[in-house]
Every structure is written in structure tokens, then in C-alpha cells.
Amino acid sequence: MPADADPVTVLSEDESWSLLSSVSLGRLVTILDGQPEIFPVNFVIQRRTVLFRTAQGTKLFSAVMGDRVAFEADDHTAAGGWSVILKGRAHVLSATEEILEAEETPLIPWIPTMKPLYVRVVALEITGRRFEFGT
Template sequence: MEHDEGPVHTLTEAECWDFLTANSLGRIATHVHDVVDIVPVNFYADGSSILFRTAPGSKLLELTINDNVAFEIDGYDDQMGWGVVVKGTAHALDKQSDIAAAEASPLHPWIPTLKQVYVRITPTHITGMRFERGPEPEPDPY
């Protein structure tokens, strides 16, 4: 941990990757002109980038216009909650060697629709936090 602020802990980049590689559902945020979109995607994190599949449509068009994205995952259990935010660039894979490597990954669509375009998010900044769950403390009477 880089910082401990009571029940809130800032995650190191390595800890953020631990959460990313252990999960498979996140949200990608795109921004084109004055429109921000956030959509869920299932993904695969390989420890240095994030891969997801999509079909031609607004998400892919938005990434073509502005490749700067944010990607977020979060979760919780009885003892803690956590969240990781990745900022970076997203590009549809077009080299056959990159597509072949993506096809060999464990990434598969969750819904029965064709998702033939692989998109890789290359991080420029990764942050995360973990927090302990518990009751709210009593306020200081002074």
C-alpha cells in the first residue's frame, strides 16, 4: 500500500493489476465532443493492457474519434470494497499478429452477439483504492 488513511487505502499499481487480472466485467467511458458515454464490457487484463471485444457501432466510432478513455472496475465483500480506474488510449486491433494473439486469449463474449473487433486499452495512468467496511463512527462531541 502506498498510503493508509484510516479505513481507506491507496492501492499500488501492482495491486491495481491484481484486481484487474482477477476480474472480467468493467465499464469503459468515452468522450466525444460534449457527450460522455459509459458502457459495461467484459474484458481480459494481461498485466499490461486491457482487451475487450465489440461490434461496429457507436462505441467503436467514438473510439475512432477520440481514443482517450477511462476504464473502471469495482467490487466489495463483507469486509472491504475496492475500485480501480485506468486512464489510457484504446485502439481496435488491425495487425493480424495482434488479432491472432487476442483470439488466443481467454476473452469470450458474454452475450450471444457477434463481437468481431478486438480493442486494446493501453494504460497511461492507473489508480485504485481499497476501503474497510464498517459502521460509521460516532461524531466528536467537540
């Protein structure tokens, strides 16, 4: 990399959504009792929202009861990487048509536990960065 080249590139909203669509593991960040909680989740992008499955518990409670959540996903190679962060609101899908639409996605729990609930994160803000690693 030339000495004057910037190793960090700010991504457009479209580039950020495209990169999010290329991976299936991310991290959901919530606040519970004033403390941050981070949950790894497998997910899909559907209509520029993040969709994941879960069961009753801390993840669900803190995601939908809080005012806001954050979501992060990234990837890398030997040459560089990227990171996308979105901030938004989460809600449990309850309308029949929303659930049917979610069931059409390839979203399957990675571990053999019951995850009957779909949660959608609607982005209020999305930012992304691409990184070029030094040599």
C-alpha cells in the same frame, strides 16, 4: 475498525493490475459529442492492457476516435471493496499477430451477438483504492 484507522488504502500500480486481472466486467468511459458515455464490457488483462471485443457502433467509434478513454472495474465483499481506474488510449487491433494473440485469451462475448473486433486500451495512468467498510 479502530477510530484512527484510515478506511481507504491507495493501491500500488502492481496491486491495481492484479485486482483488474481478478474480474471480468468493467466500464468503458468515452466522450461523444462532448457528452460522457459509459459502456459495460467484459474484458481481460493482457500485458498490462485492457482487451475487449465489440462490433461497429457508438462504443467502438467513441473509444477509438476520441483522444482518451477511462476504464473502471471494482469488486466488494461485506467487509470492504476496491476500485481501479485507468485512463488511456484505445485502438482496434489490426495486425495479424496482435489479433492472434488476442484470440488466445478466454475473452468470449457474454451475449450471442457478433463482436468481431478486438479493442486494446493502453493505460497512461492507473490508480486504485481499497475500502474497508464501517460497522
